[in-house]
Amino acid sequence: MKSKSSYWVKTLQNGLIGGGISLLLGLVGMALAFGKTYIISGVITMGQIFILSPFLFEAFMSVRKAPSKKPSMLLLAGGLTGLVGGALLAAFVLIGEVINYRAVLVNASPNLFALLTFNLSLVTGILVLLTASLVTGLIAAGVFLLPERIKAALSQAVMVVVLLGLFRDLIVTVMLRWGVVQYVFLWMFAASGLKIIGALVIFVLIGGLAYWSKGRDRKAIALKRSPRQQQVTRWSTLGVLGLLVLLLPVILGSYFSEILDNVGIYILMGLGLNIVVGFAGLLDLGYVAFYAIGAYTLGILTTTEAVGLLHLSFWLASPIALVIAVFAGVILGLPILKMRGDYLAIVTLGFGEIIRIVVLSDWLKPLLGGSEGIQLIGKPVVGPLVLANQQQLYYLILIGIILAGFISIRLKDSHLGRSWMALREDEDVAEAMGINKVTTKLLAFAMGALFSGLGGALFATKIGSVYPQSFSFIVSINILSLIIIGGMGSIPGVFVGGLALVGLPLLLSQFADFRYMIYGAVLVIMMLMKPEGLAPEARRRLELHGEEAGPGPQNEPQAVKNNPEAPGGD
């Protein structure tokens, strides 16, 4: 009896949490930033999705913990959760009639109230808000009752519709370059978001496809193929993927190529930090220092300004920049060899900040340009061709990534890579096993610094100028977040993280203000829910979920996919 009443208390609590989260999203300004971004034209905006989705989530949490699985009970719990959350928002709106929140909270503007009341008058608006939250809660409970296969298909279809609506502008811009092909797609988009009919068609299409593919046993089909066939499929997928990567700048145009370049530089640095943090387990928060060193060295060596030293070409200067970055990695690595975990993190953070402060100061201004930085940095020249625009630089960055990726993959299962992982797991045991702690750790720092320095050099030549402001602590956090969302130690994870965390905010300008808030939330949520990351390394997953899963049925396809990366084969 008692557990039942405490369950209802929990349900109310979930409702309040949901209301609190959506209120926070509103007050932080995120809902408003997307207030005009329609997902389905004239029906629902992304802002409203932000306001309502916490109810969906919390109602789901309530339903999941329900003591009995009777449909009426679940619907009641879900609906109640949504309603309580909606009531919190309604109370906020009503109090806002009396008190002016705006004196303190900048985003509590009339626009937010209009968003919360669906652009209706106060009373009807609040009624609609309550109904909408109730319905959201009921939907969550209803979905919970459906069989697994339909649930998965439904959520995939909704996801695709939301993404298509959200990225409508980008998709349309890209498609306009495609000539006749555009007419195949453009009919489903409205001026903002999808047309209702387009959304319906996509929903049915994707939902049906997901339902159908979920029914097939992919592993069984894959096993039926002969090894030779499997190899052919694998290589042809790789070939198509490679061709696509090569053609991307041509397909997408210069604006998107610039975004790709930024993502690429971050992926490059992510690959480096992945070695330091993911492989060797050394949490380096001053990673930006090597990025700065690479960028500044290249800047000083190639610029035609007064602070320039030798006026070298890019190809001569970048190896020097890399050598200096690696040297700095070893020098900064030496004093911190004995530290572990949190102290190491703080000291490296200190290094990063010291370098930024010193570069910014008037003291080194004659050498490094102080707060004005260095301009007129040389562009790479290949024969008669100057790699000046973003599309051409893409290929340079791509070569860098391929190099870094190749080195990472080869190192991962090498003697050195295994030593790093041994050190990560237990330093004392690793040392007792005869691993030389000093050289192993220093090599990790040096490899990290190498890729970071390369990233910095490419960044400098891409922008054409460097400023100390570009090298703040936040860059280190940025890179750390992207390797954590992908999974520490996982090389595909770096790509996933880079595309998701650097690519998305650049593509959606509305996200720009909330980028770092989302990074923070991503770090916390990933650590709480999925510490192994979205594209986890096989070994790390076993460590963190060892008892529950083991190599269970759902884990195996991933493990099979990971195998080709292992070096030494064919």
Place this chain on the structure above:
Amino acid sequence: MLRTWRQRITITDIFVWAIGLSIAGVAIWGTISTLQQGQYPGKVWLDLSIKGLALGGVYALIAMGYTMVYGILKMINFAHSEVFMSGPFTAVFVAQALSKSGFLDRQPVISLAIISLVSMGVPTLIAILLERICYRPLRNAPRLVPLITAIGASFFLLYVFRGLYGSGSFGYPAITPLEQSWAFAGIQIYKTQVAVIIGAVVMMLVLFGIVQWTKIGKAMRAVSEDKEAAELMGINVDRIIVFTFGVGGASAGAAGVLYTLLFPVVNFYMGFFPGIKAFTAAVLGGIGNVPGAFLGAIILGLLESVGPNLFLTGLGVPSPSQLKDAIAFIVLVLILIFRPTGILGERISRDKA
């Protein structure tokens, strides 16, 4: 004996010591040449020292949050700098409202109490929520996990507050009775500085008293000594941890009040440097050690205030105060390299790996 000592020394040790000695050498050389130049009269140094003491008092109160949480959970609450920021950044609106209504000038003491209450209440709440949502589920996780969570929480809070209150800077209204200064032996002593020093010392005594002489303080020490044993003795460990976070948050809020007396402009980014410096102070004094944090903070405050002029002017560095944050970081790095236990610390950082 000598032989084993010589065998134990490695190249890295020599390198590290060379760096340390050269930094010490540069500092000494800079000090001597600054004093020889005699650019600043004695009262400037006294002035800077008082400023440094006040600053040190603020750092000491923030450092309490780091050091107590570290003592109990053995983790760096990286988000503490944002916990600190949340207080004064919220209370500034209360202060402005009080000033606008004229209440601040009529009843400065009551107003200050209201401001302090808000400034201490918000960080307390946030610290407790932080523990409940972010840290409690991870208490037995691998060591990097809570640290990364703390970094994430720090950034999340930073930008949530930016979203809530905007990215602008807000000014605290002047508190008239604290405006004046005394002329004493040729130097100006500002009332705010004296108030900050007194406030910090009183707060530190209160905190020290809580930890040392109350029942819950005893329980806190027991939990920091051995969590399992404390639990067996009937101590509610969860409650003690929540209490610790609460006290840490409240003392960060108190530090926020004092900080705004010294620097009356607040913005969302105000927490980062004081936070890192308070952490440095906690490490300098020996993390997990309450009097140590106070000592470390005073030393760091003095170094930061006097240091740039003393060490760097003689070396011909222009505008040395630009480098004051770098000095704090260098102190942090040197302490962690050469004496990670800090001045008063007995627990070695390595044994909790």
